Amino acid sequence: MNKKDPYASLRNGEFRRFISARFFFTIAMQIQAVVVGWQIYDLTGDPLALGLIGLAEAIPALSVALYAGHIADRFNRKSILIPGLFALLFCSVSLTFLSTSAAADRFSSVVNLIYAVIFISGIARGFLFPALFSFWSQLIPRNLYANASVWNSTIWQTGAIAGPALGGILYGFYGLTEAYLVDTSLVIVALALLSSIPSKPLEFTGEHEDLFKSLTTGVKFVFRQPVLLGALSLDLFAVLFGGATALLPIFAKEILETGPEGLGILRSAPSAGAILMAGILAYFPPGPKAGRILLFSVFGYGISMILFAVSTNFYLSLFLLALSGAFDNVSVVIRSTIVQLLTPNHMRGRVSSVNSMFIGSSNEIGAFESGVAARLMGTVVSVVFGGSMTLLVVSITAFFNRNLRKLNLHHAAEDGQSHSN
Numbered sequence: 001m002n003k004k005d006p007y008a009s010l011r012n013g014e015f016r017r018f019i020s021a022r023f024f025f026t027i028a029m030q031i032q033a034v035v036v037g038w039q040i041y042d043l044t045g046d047p048l049a050l051g052l053i054g055l056a057e058a059i060p061a062l063s064v065a066l067y068a069g070h071i072a073d074r075f076n077r078k079s080i081l082i083p084g085l086f087a088l089l090f091c092s093v094s095l096t097f098l099s100t101s102a103a104a105d106r107f108s109s110v111v112n113l114i115y116a117v118i119f120i121s122g123i124a125r126g127f128l129f130p131a132l133f134s135f136w137s138q139l140i141p142r143n144l145y146a147n148a149s150v151w152n153s154t155i156w157q158t159g160a161i162a163g164p165a166l167g168g169i170l171y172g173f174y175g176l177t178e179a180y181l182v183d184t185s186l187v188i189v190a191l192a193l194l195s196s197i198p199s200k201p202l203e204f205t206g207e208h209e210d211l212f213k214s215l216t217t218g219v220k221f222v223f224r225q226p227v228l229l230g231a232l233s234l235d236l237f238a239v240l241f242g243g244a245t246a247l248l249p250i251f252a253k254e255i256l257e258t259g260p261e262g263l264g265i266l267r268s269a270p271s272a273g274a275i276l277m278a279g280i281l282a283y284f285p286p287g288p289k290a291g292r293i294l295l296f297s298v299f300g301y302g303i304s305m306i307l308f309a310v311s312t313n314f315y316l317s318l319f320l321l322a323l324s325g326a327f328d329n330v331s332v333v334i335r336s337t338i339v340q341l342l343t344p345n346h347m348r349g350r351v352s353s354v355n356s357m358f359i360g361s362s363n364e365i366g367a368f369e370s371g372v373a374a375r376l377m378g379t380v381v382s383v384v385f386g387g388s389m390t391l392l393v394v395s396i397t398a399f400f401n402r403n404l405r406k407l408n409l410h411h412a413a414e415d416g417q418s419h420s421n
Helices: 013-044 047-072 078-098 101-106 110-136 142-174 176-195 211-223 226-242 245-255 260-283 290-310 314-342 345-377 379-400 409-420
Strands: none
Touching: 013 047, 013 078, 013 110, 013 142, 013 176, 013 245, 013 260, 047 078, 047 110, 047 211, 047 245, 047 345, 078 110, 078 176, 110 345, 142 176, 142 260, 142 314, 211 226, 211 345, 226 290, 226 314, 226 345, 226 379, 245 260, 245 345, 245 379, 260 314, 290 314, 290 379, 314 345, 314 409, 345 379
């Protein structure tokens, strides 16, 4: 591979279809997140109700995570992805129905039914994450993992820009049901694209582990890798304490005094910053100083969130959210590259399920933490507190985890290659 070719992984047709499917799927889920958040806060006026959205998704996702990783390493990963997307399609259709006047007349508590749908989607996402993470590594050669990680993140962030903005516009100008209908249509497009990619057989390692041993293998692998454990833990606590996404409906409505359209733009801002950073990373990927860059980026994320909390200017808030997304994307790219480089292919499902427990569900648990903290401390103080905790976590990690501080991705690639051989 020409190391200066920033588009190397995009020349693979199967990988292009995969990230296109992920693009439409991401837009759909982001539209859904904006609409559900505004709808719940509109119905309840309670910050904790926003946090409960995250909890309703995190509990089932965490419950199935280890088993989902085991399944992803034992069965064809495409055969997991397709049913998972069908389950999310069912959830989108259900939310569309619950947004209609017929549902409001028929059911006494639409809010509780929305939580139930989110719970089902949490189960589906719990199975989808390890399969998604493992599947794309089967589509491209190993020497393109770092480049593919950048583009995988870029496509996700692009969808995360378009989705919230589109969700806010659809809700604000056309209505609740119309927004959910678009969400449903995009999930169908993602299903069609993913279905067009041929199935990929798994490598047989000759090992026949019992279920319990298989479930714990991924956990043991992560805890034996200080660099991987450090990167996952750092992101876990940064997202758990530092995020303010769940509270954006409150900032939009009460502090910045904008409507659902403004909420959509606010939710898009971090991804806009992430896209700009992804362009930089595609040409200047983190290498010998990846560990220091990772620590600096998470520290910058915490500072951005503290400043966002005290801002009362809409445009300044947009800039600070974009800055937080740029810092966060550095962490995402470095972490995902570490996971792919250090993990043997036959264990990627289980290790990525541990990754989802650390990172994926920490977003939802972080949303619950944000809702509880906002009710107890107030919205602004809770975000300042969370950002401060992020800075503390970075400082402790930098002091105690020398391996992460000295991380060199070039050396990690060599180590991972030797382990896989």
